[in-house]
Amino acid sequence: MPEPLLTARGITAGYGSQQVLFGIDLDVYPSQTLALLGANGTGKSTMLNTLSGFVRPWSGSLRLDNEELAGKPAHRIFRRGIVQVSQGRDLFPDMTVEENLRLGAAIRRGPVGQLLDNVFGSFPRLAERRAQQVRLMSGGEQQMLAIGRALMSQPKVLLLDEPSGGLAPAFVREIATIIGVLRSTGVTMVLVEQNIKLALKVADRFLILRDGRAFERSDMREGAISEEEIVRSIYL
Amino acid sequence: MLLMMAPQLVVSGVTTGMLYALIGLSMTVVYRTTTIVNFGQGDMATAGAYATLVFAVGLGLNFGVAVVLAIGVLFALGYVVQRALLRPIANAPHLALAMMALAVGYALRGGARLEWGNQFMTLPRPYPQGALALGQVVIPTDTLVIVGFVLLLLLILLVVFQATPLGRLTQAVFQSPRGAALVGINLDAFHAVAWGVGAALGAIGGVLLAIIVPLTPDLGEWVLVQGFAAMALGGFGSLGGVVVGGLLLGILEKLLGFYVNSMFIDITGYLITVVVLLVRPQGLFGRRMIVRV
Numbered sequence: 001m002p003e004p005l006l007t008a009r010g011i012t013a014g015y016g017s018q019q020v021l022f023g024i025d026l027d028v029y030p031s032q033t034l035a036l037l038g039a040n041g042t043g044k045s046t047m048l049n050t051l052s053g054f055v056r057p058w059s060g061s062l063r064l065d066n067e068e069l070a071g072k073p074a075h076r077i078f079r080r081g082i083v084q085v086s087q088g089r090d091l092f093p094d095m096t097v098e099e100n101l102r103l104g105a106a107i108r109r110g111p112v113g114q115l116l117d118n119v120f121g122s123f124p125r126l127a128e129r130r131a132q133q134v135r136l137m138s139g140g141e142q143q144m145l146a147i148g149r150a151l152m153s154q155p156k157v158l159l160l161d162e163p164s165g166g167l168a169p170a171f172v173r174e175i176a177t178i179i180g181v182l183r184s185t186g187v188t189m190v191l192v193e194q195n196i197k198l199a200l201k202v203a204d205r206f207l208i209l210r211d212g213r214a215f216e217r218s219d220m221r222e223g224a225i226s227e228e229e230i231v232r233s234i235y236l
Numbered sequence: 237m238l239l240m241m242a243p244q245l246v247v248s249g250v251t252t253g254m255l256y257a258l259i260g261l262s263m264t265v266v267y268r269t270t271t272i273v274n275f276g277q278g279d280m281a282t283a284g285a286y287a288t289l290v291f292a293v294g295l296g297l298n299f300g301v302a303v304v305l306a307i308g309v310l311f312a313l314g315y316v317v318q319r320a321l322l323r324p325i326a327n328a329p330h331l332a333l334a335m336m337a338l339a340v341g342y343a344l345r346g347g348a349r350l351e352w353g354n355q356f357m358t359l360p361r362p363y364p365q366g367a368l369a370l371g372q373v374v375i376p377t378d379t380l381v382i383v384g385f386v387l388l389l390l391l392i393l394l395v396v397f398q399a400t401p402l403g404r405l406t407q408a409v410f411q412s413p414r415g416a417a418l419v420g421i422n423l424d425a426f427h428a429v430a431w432g433v434g435a436a437l438g439a440i441g442g443v444l445l446a447i448i449v450p451l452t453p454d455l456g457e458w459v460l461v462q463g464f465a466a467m468a469l470g471g472f473g474s475l476g477g478v479v480v481g482g483l484l485l486g487i488l489e490k491l492l493g494f495y496v497n498s499m500f501i502d503i504t505g506y507l508i509t510v511v512v513l514l515v516r517p518q519g520l521f522g523r524r525m526i527v528r529v
């Protein structure tokens with residue numbers, strides 16, 4: 001195994017006096033995808049938000065390329081290359097697809113034409129709709145745009161929070177394909193998913209979150225373990 | 237003939253209307269970046285005028301220098317107010333933020349009362365007081381100066397908001413603050429600077445105002461009502477709209493005040509606000525309210 005790109009050690013976090021994360025350790029290796037699985041409300045989004053700086057950890061260490069990032073504000077962590085696609089997508093609803101994508105590279109200096117072409121190359125659906133207002137797009141298209149916007153900043157680590165959430169099966173397959181392509185092109189990802197099939201298809205490693213604690217499941221691979229067994233370990 | 241007074245009343249209405257427009261513009265800058273209507277803006281404007289008074293009259297500095305210093309002071313004030321008072325309650329309901337802005341205004345007004353009580357102060361005119369005669373109509377230098385300044389500021393703001401990357405970012409922050417944070421924008425700094433710029437613009441409005449009307453600690457309340465009415469009439473968030481709204485308000489109050497009853501000078505702003513909010517809440521040029529996706 002190479003050195004991990006991103007490591008978290010002993011992360012605790014919460015809201016007000018309510019603790020949500022109770023000492024999470026995780027390692028993300030370059031060009032790999034780590035899946036974070038767990039039932040509703042177990043703290044998956046909180047963990048991703050801690051990695052991206054939107055939630056400040058109470059304690060613990062968060063290192064990217066051996067640089068300590070815990071406690072840094074979100075915009076600094078973004079500049080270091082940890083970029084999140086949030087569960088709510090948080091697009092700019094009254095702007096066009098292209099404007100949203102360009103804003104994904106807002107803090108870059110210099111031309112973004114090449115980056116834009118790359119994203120349109122990977123997302124033909126977005127290319128067809130480049131002048132469309134985002135408010136009028138379907139949930140699946142918006143999800144693609146959210147991923148595309150995050151890619152515009154050429155992240156070192158891409159955090160995806162339930163990209164298949166609430167989408168029709170056809171779109172779930174399309175999103176799965178896209179994530180697969182990203183992985184094969186070497187994008188490092190942390191993927192939160194409730195759709196276990198999708199996670200099994202694209203992830204290299206699995207972490208299960210239960211009540212704010214994490215358990216690694218190294219035996220989880222497509223076919224190596226029954227889906228029922230996975231569901232059991234997540235929910236029971 | 238009474239009717240012959242109309243053009244002169246319009247000139248007078250344009251003068252005050254442009255000042256309302258400027259206050260409205262300063263509030264629009266804050267609104268378009270933070271979605272907050274700054275109910276303390278009237279008092280920030282008078283604070284700008286008082287600061288100029290202190291620098292120009294109290295310390296005897298050159299008027300231009302005094303204004304620049306006052307603008308700087310108000311920028312800092314707006315920045316600090318956002319950082320110290322609004323940021324800590326950023327996740328509170330909008331009403332709490334509006335109340336905080338109002339409270340800041342009251343605090344500024346209280347401070348002015350301590351020092352100036354009920355005195356009427358005036359700022360010295362930094363230019364000769366003259367007038368331009370156009371047939372029967374007299375156009376005072378004040379009008380030319382005020383119209384010139386407001387149009388210049390409007391032009392600058394339009395260019396910045398509509399045609400620069402900064403304007404695009406501002407739109408992004410307005411439409412989805414969290415989205416903006418997700419693309420790496422430092423939201424705290426963005427909001428604080430917006431408050432600083434809003435307060436600085438308000439200070440320019442306060443200075444121009446205090447040249448033509450007596451400055452009192454309570455002037456801020458009236459200024460707020462007029463600026464808010466201009467915004468409501470023009471449509472919240474529209475830069476051109478707020479200028480048109482301010483102009484209409486200024487002209488209307490002079491005409492109604494002269495031809496109908498002088499009380500209209502005081503109440504037209506309230507009337508317009510009430511009527512617009514009831515009949516056409518989006519104002520003349522406002523877009524539909526933003527509904528988040």
Ligand SMILES: Nc1ncnc2c1ncn2[C@@H]1O[C@H](COP(=O)(O)OP(=O)(O)OP(=O)(O)O)[C@@H](O)[C@H]1O
Nearest residue numbers: 015018020038039040041042043044045046047087
């Ligand atoms: N902003 C917040 N303020 C207060 N409590 C929160 C906040 N966000 C999440 N929580 C609480 O923290 C706990 C973990 O929430 P989190 O969103 O991290 O879970 P999750 O695993 O992502 O759930 P889901 O699968 O529903 O997305 C929940 O009890 C939730 O109610």
Ligand SMILES: [Mg+2]
Nearest residue numbers: 044045046087
């Ligand atoms: Mg979640």
